[in-house]
Amino acid sequence: MGDARYARGPMFGNRSVTSGRIRLGEDGNAYLMRRTSPATVHVISSSGDLVRTLMIDPAETGQMPIDMQVAADRIAMEFSVSCSGDRCEGHNFTIADRTTGHKISDYADEKVHGVFFCYGAKPEHFNFLTVSEDNELKLIEAVAK
DSSP, X not given: OOOTTTXXXXXTOBHHHHTOEEEEOTTSOEEEEESOSSEEEEEEOTTSOEEEEEEEOOSSTTOEEEEEEEETTEEEEEEEEEEETXXXXXXXXXXXXXXXXXXXXXXXXXXXXXXXXXXEETTEEEXXXXXXXXXXXXXXXXXXX
């Protein structure tokens, strides 16, 4: 059944696994995020070996990661502010060093809504996909202040 903090029951499995994400880094490693707080990221080499495990703290204790992007030497981790059942609201973003997991900065998403699909480290920006009121796909780029 797994850790009771993340397992919802026999039919739903362990949320830290089923709600995880995986991204490929420019270094050739795979970054496997587990939905835990702090976020656990396993760095896996192209040969399948575990290179290291990172722990990335959210902006506020207890926030759960829902997505991440890897760019250059950084990881952008998206944390939900609050969750009830399968619905999460509000978002914070934590930028961490991809080799150490040490936090570089935190950002709050107050105005941008949509699916977080890309992060650029230099210059720092976040990209989101959303649907406009006319049901058209819309790209939003948010720049860090």
